[in-house]
Amino acid sequence: MDIPKTPASFDAAKLRELLDGRWAGVREQVRQLLESTELPPGDDLDVESHRERVLEQLKVLAGSGVTEYGFPVAAGGKGDTGGSVVSMEMLAGNLSLMVKAGVQWGLFGGAVVALGTERHHDRYLKPIMSMELPGCFAMTETGHGSDVQNLRTTATYDAETQEFVVHTPHEAARKEYIGNAARDGRMAVVFAQLHTAGEGYGVHALMVPIRDEEGAPLPGVHISDCGHKAGLNGVDNGRITFEQVRVPREALLNRYGDVEPDGTYSSPIEGGNKRFFTMLGTLIRGRISVAGTAGSATKLALEIALRYGDARRQFEKPGTGDETAVLDYLGHQRKLLPALAKTFALHFAQEELVSTLHDLHESEQRDDRAQRELESRAAGIKAMSTWHATRTIQAAREACGGAGYLSENQLPRIKADTDVFTTFEGDNTVLLQLVAKGLLTNYKDQFDDIGTLGMARYVADQFVGTVIEHTAARSLVQRLVDAAPGRDDEDVLFDRGWQLRMFEDREKHVLDAVARRLRRASGGDSDPFEVFNNAQDHVLRAARVHVDRVVLEAFVAGIERCTDPDVAAMLERLCDLYVLSNIEEDRGWFLEHERITARRSKAVTEAVNDLCRTLRPHAVGLAQAFGTPRQWVTAPIATGAEAARQDRQRAHDAAQR
Amino acid sequence: MDIPKTPASFDAAKLRELLDGRWAGVREQVRQLLESTELPPGDDLDVESHRERVLEQLKVLAGSGVTEYGFPVAAGGKGDTGGSVVSMEMLAGNLSLMVKAGVQWGLFGGAVVALGTERHHDRYLKPIMSMELPGCFAMTETGHGSDVQNLRTTATYDAETQEFVVHTPHEAARKEYIGNAARDGRMAVVFAQLHTAGEGYGVHALMVPIRDEEGAPLPGVHISDCGHKAGLNGVDNGRITFEQVRVPREALLNRYGDVEPDGTYSSPIEGGNKRFFTMLGTLIRGRISVAGTAGSATKLALEIALRYGDARRQFEKPGTGDETAVLDYLGHQRKLLPALAKTFALHFAQEELVSTLHDLHESEQRDDRAQRELESRAAGIKAMSTWHATRTIQAAREACGGAGYLSENQLPRIKADTDVFTTFEGDNTVLLQLVAKGLLTNYKDQFDDIGTLGMARYVADQFVGTVIEHTAARSLVQRLVDAAPGRDDEDVLFDRGWQLRMFEDREKHVLDAVARRLRRASGGDSDPFEVFNNAQDHVLRAARVHVDRVVLEAFVAGIERCTDPDVAAMLERLCDLYVLSNIEEDRGWFLEHERITARRSKAVTEAVNDLCRTLRPHAVGLAQAFGTPRQWVTAPIATGAEAARQDRQRAHDAAQR
Structure with a gap:
């Protein structure tokens, strides 16, 4: 089977335009800022100087306008949620800066915007935007990272003084890994179990001052330093313990729950679980930002490795007197090119995710189901993007050999800085469980009340079979699937309809099988934990194949938007x-379930090899089309040093002959 | 299908004894040294202080006796090659120290031992052992890392002065990533193309002084610093350029090639290729050491992650008021326990490899084929061990969440320090090609003369079909294979004979298929590069499945040596x-080639889950049985801090109820 015709070249500017997408203006603004403003990473500095530099850089950003997107127009912001995500992901060459900016404006500022009301907005947003008020997002605790609903810090209302008493009852309730805490934060949004009038109302957030104007911790606030980390050492992560710290009643971010002066609790949302998940849902942007930044870091690492692989030569090609560029080896292509293709796929999925977030945020109508779907999508894309980043950056490092181990070539820093992405803003495994839960319960509200472990029971009672709902380019996808050749046809591998159908079919089958399994196991007095736990690998798999399908549909929709035939053809091959x-990686499943024959399975491997060879001449150009700001590409091996050296060596050799 | 009966507990000391194996005495000696001597890693220091500390630690080691194993008795050493490898791998908690020790005594000292003759031994070995003479192993060049045979540094004999002129003709020939070069080395074993009397004789090694007593570079020697690296920053890697540097004729390490005063070249080995590969072959110990150290680092990372997973609790188990230890989740077990099992397998394979190296080294008889096999085995095990380390340490980091990202918990350092293992001492991909080449050419001498690319032609002419030769416990393995149930039997999964047969059969099939493919493609005027390159993924796969089989046989042989039934039963489950x-990971292949049915394939997944559950209660004990020196386990999460915190939290909760 032959690969469909691929153009000899393509217009890189047109591809860039398509990739820049809906927030092209924001991307250009950041690129321009970075052309005139140096924001070099500080990993060559000691920790203290590194933190100092990043803080200064934050102030530069604050003055540049690129940090205003996420704030309401009323507060002097741009009210552009999508822009806020896209602008941050452009900072991938200095990830300490990106993460600290994310803490300040995304998490801390974002929580004040989302959970606070006018009194908080009026008072805090301007100083937050300007960096006059550096702050923390104090959610995670030493004992509870993933299980936020059970965190232990308490905020107990004292009607007599009209204050909340914020307290850390024991070590497990200490706030942990809190960005901006060890050095710079003056205030923190603290998540705590709210108690008033003898009742508990679940997790709420309060504005708690933690340092005075001179930077000294306030009475009752104990702060320690998390110390050196694998990466991101420009971010001052710390631990905070509160010892009966009193804040006024108005410190409660009271959009979703308030306490009257006399201690009466009120909330626009009935039910503690629903309230908790609604509050958490408003904070989804941080997770989406991490996915975007993981993508940007992956693009940068791939660009470095591909440019090196294109220039680096090793082992003489017999009879030519010349050596082979390492990217000409199939083994090398296999390390990098499928990863490049997946990076494109995730780019389009991320764009769609940001768009959905933005539109839902702009919408006047509250749509609980759409919100739930968004959260599930964000969880799934974040997990897949960050795992893809970890794996791809590792492969890029190895593909550059010893050169990839030198700090000057950036890959060590990119690897170390991004490594925590798979476990922060939600541990990936926990996130995939969230995705599966949403799918199995059809995003029903009830799932809030049953927890992960009750899911088995819920599924046993309620699950009625998977219905695949297309997420992007609905009608196009349906048309392609409908027109796909039958499974016994010979020439299906490059047929998009067949491909889509394979992904859909896999998702449906896996989900239905998990549901059947949970239902079967849930009978009698089976222990719901055991039922769930025995199927955990199956549950996680269901989430993965779902995300794979969503990502593919986003890619198809992205290609559909392309008006240039050559660019479109390149994207089709990717x-x-x-x-x-x-499919090749998962061919065990496809064969087990008789979705492909052994012969077709082997043909898939051959097609992957053919595609690698076909895309190889375009690889560098494709990686560069993402438009990573030039300031971030500093590796000598990726900026011509290796190519120039090879040229000199070949000239020398030619002179000898 | 039920898992065979597994004991409720086992005698950890007996397992330790078995794992300690043939060099138990050496392991104990290092453990005892580390009980009384603090050798803390210096990653909290700046680069200069870190290098200083590691140098001081090297001097401490030099005085301890543990570094003498690899040197001849005549020079005051212990003449114990196996002991030299094992002693170094025990340093896994301070990898800068291990690598710098490896450079000094393994590579630099080892090259003088292996390639030099009496005049070099008498003069240099004592000061090398005592660290009076710190030195470098200057092989890799900027332009040639993997393709050592084509390195460009020249050593041209000048009969008039009876000197060699060592020269770097251009930048690509600069010595690169050389350990001990940037700061401490006084002398280097320099690999260069030897020219005398107008003829070239290929790569040879010479002793070249590079610094004077005060540490200043000697005239004509230009040294620069490779700068900061991802890890191993206690090792001073540098670049060396030689500008017509003259050394006396006697500087040539002349065991395999010598030059008379008049410039006449002589060698005990006919043929430049054979000489080159013979010389390289004597240096195989460094590669084997890296494999061993990768294994030790993996064991340390797993011990940390398993102890944390055993103590850390998250999400309430419904109805119990208690939370679930994260290692009780199937998903968590799957991240760590198959990796633990493979770590055991590789441990036994490494032990066997070291034994073979040792015995071959001790043997009076030269056995070219055995040497070739050893080199192939070393290449394969090094590649698989270091990839396993990279993957497992990454998984361990993620399994510890945010805690795994903090430097105090060691995993960041273990990850960063070991990351270069996959590409130094031979790039893993290149090494696997070497393995495949040996298999396809049946370790024939000729392969030296054909290079990787000529392999296709060679195979077309010569390959006569794979014969599996058992490497360990030959008769036992054969007996098990012969007694294996037929493939249609139901209860085969836990049958060792069936398992062995599956691995053998896969290896034979893949190798035969690669050979057929290369033969088919080599006809006519096909470009040998294209023929080879189109099959590269297939060639690499052949090497992998071969190593998988060799590792399994070593595991089987290791269990056979076990005399304690409970310990043996634990090892059987591992x-x-x-x-x-x-098999699960590779089930695509087994299904494609109809080695297993879809039904059996699913049963394999279920069996893996069952084994994870069965081994879970023993996981921490199994990881500790490797006997990693206690000095290396410092992570608070692995030394009781997390367990103690959980206990306090539960006591607090109980008091509240």
Whole structure:
């Protein structure tokens, strides 16, 4: 089977335009800022100087306008949620800066915007935007990272003084890994179990001052330093313990729950679980930002490795007197090109995710189901993007050999800085469980009240079979699927309809099988934990194949938006490579379930090899089309040093002959 | 299908004894040294202080006796090659120290021992052992890392002065990533193309002084610093350029090639290729050491992650008021336990490899084929061990969440320090090609003369079909294979004979298929590069499945040596998990080639889950049985802090109820 025709070249500017997408203006603004403003990473500095530099850089950003997107117009912001995510992900060359900016404006500022009301907005947003008020997002505790609903810090209302008493009852309730805490934060949004009038109302957030104007911790606030980390050492993570710290009643971010002066609790949302998940849901932007930044870091690492692989030569090609560029080896292509294809796929999925977030945020109508779907999508894309980043950056490092181990070539820093992405803003495994839960319960409200472990029971009672709902380019996808050749046809591998159908079919089958399994196991007096736990690998798999399908549909929709035939053809081949390398990796399942024959399975492997060879001449250009700001590409091996050296060596050799 | 009976507990000391194996005495000696001598890693220091500390630690080691194993008795050493490898791998908690020690005594000292003759031994070995003479192993060049045969530094004999002129003709020939070069080395073993009397004789090694007593570079020697690296920053890697540097004729390490005063070249080995590969072959110990150290680092990372997973609790178990230890989750077990099983498998394979190295080294008889096999085995085990380390340490980091990102918990350092293992002492991909080449050419001498690319032609002419030769416990393995149930039997998964047969059969099939493919493609005027390159993924796969089989046989042989039934039963389950998780990961191939049915394939997944559950209660004990020196386990999360905190939290909760 031959690969469909691929153009000899393509217009890189047109591809860039398509990739820049809906927030092209924001991307350009950040690129321009970075052309005139140096924001170098400080990993060559000691920790203290590194933190100092990043703080200064934050102030530079604050003055540049690129940090205003996420704030309401009323507060002097731009009220552009999508822009706020996209602008941050452009900072991938200095991830300490990106993460600290994310803490200040995304998490801390974002929580005040989302959970606070006018009194908080009026008072705090301007100083937050300007960096006059550096702050923390104090959610995670030493004892509870993933299980936020059970965190232990308490905020107990004292009607007599009209104050909340914020307290850390024991070590497990200490706030942990809190960005901005060890050095710079003056205030923190503290998540705590709210108690008033003898009743508990679940997790709420309060504005708690933690340092005075001179930077000294306030009475009752004990702060320690998390110390050196694998990466991101420009961010001052710390631990905070509160010892009966009193804040006024108005410190409660009271959009979703308030306490009257006399201690009466009120909330616009009935039910503690629903309230908790609604509050958490408003904070989804941080997770989406991490996914975007993981993508940007992956693009940067791939660009470095591909440019090196294109220039680096090793082992003489017999009879030519010349050596082979390492990217000409199939083994090398296989390390990098399927990863490049998946990076394109995730780019389009991320764009769609940001768009959905933005539109839902702009919408006047509250749509609980759509919100739930968004949260599930964000969880799934964040997990897949960050795992993809970890794996791809590792492969890029190895593909550059010893050169990839030198700090000057950036890959060590990119690897170390991004490594925590798979476990922060939600541990990936926990996030995939969230995705599966949403799918199995059809995003029903009830799932809030049953927890992960009760899911088995819920599924046993309620699950009625998976219905695949297309997420992007609905009608196009349906048309392609409907027109797909039958499974016994010979020439299906490059047929997009067949590919889509394979992903859909896999998702449906896996989900239905999990549901059947949970239902079967839930009978009698089976222990719900055991039922769930025995199927955990199956549950996680259901989430993965779901996300794979969503990502593919986003890729298809992205190609559909492309008006240039050559660019579209390049993207079509990348999409083929994304799909076929995914099927190849998972061919155990497809064979087990008789979705492909042994013969076709082998043909898939051959097609992946063919696609690698076909895309190889375009690889560097494709990686560069993402438009990573030039300031971030400093590795000598990726900026011509290796190519120039090879040229000199070949000239020398030629002179000898 | 039920898992065979597994004991409720086992005698950890007996397992330790078995694992300690043939060099138990050496392991104990290092453990005892580390009980009384603090050798803390210096990653909290700046680069200069870190290098200083490691140098001081090297001097401490030099005085301790543990570094003498690799040197001849005549020079005051212990003449124990196996002991030299094992002693170094015990330093896994301070990898800068291990690597710098490896450079000094393994590579630099080892090259003088292996390639030099009496005149070099008498003069240099004592000061090398005592660290009076710190030195470098200057092989890799900027332009040639993997393709050592084509390195460009020249050593041209000048009969008039009876000197060699060592020269770097251009930048690509600069010595690169050389350990001990940037700061401490006084002398270097320099690999260069030897020219005399107008002829070239290929790569040879010479002793070249690079610094004077005060540490200043000697005239004509230009040294620069490779700068900061991802890890191993206690090792001073540098670049060396030689500008017509003259050394006396006697500087040539002349065991395999010598130059008379008049410039006449002589060598005990006919043929430049054979000489080159013979010289390289004597340096195989460094590669084996890296494999061993990768294993030790993996064990340390797993011990940390397993102890944390055993103590850390998250999400309430409904109805119990208690939370679940994260290692009780199937998903968590799957991240760590198959990796633990493979770590055991590789441990036994490494022990066997070291034994073979040792015995071959001790042997009076030269056995070219055995040497070739050893080199192939070393290449394969090094590649698989270091990839396993990279993957497992990454998984361990993620399994510890945010805590795994903090430097105090060691995993960041273990990850960063070991990351280069996959590409130094031979790039893993290049090494696997070497393995495949040996298999396809049956370790024939000729392969030296054909290079990787000529392999296709060679195979077309010569390959006569794979014969599996058992490497360990030959008769036992054969007996098990012969007694294996037929493939249609139901109860095969836990049958060791069936498992062995599956691995053998896969290896034979893949190798035969690669050979057929290369033969088919080599006809006519096909470009040998294209022929080879189109099959590269297939060639690499052949090497992998070969190593998988060799590792399994070593595991089986290791269990056979076990005299304690409970310990043996634990190892049997670990071996099952190693095999079945390997088959599960590769089930695409087994299904494609109809080696297993879809039904059996699903049963394999279920068996892996069952084995994880069965081994879970023993996981911490199994990881500790490797006997990692206690000095290396410092992570608070692995030394009781997390367990103590959980206890306090539960006591607090109980008091509240």
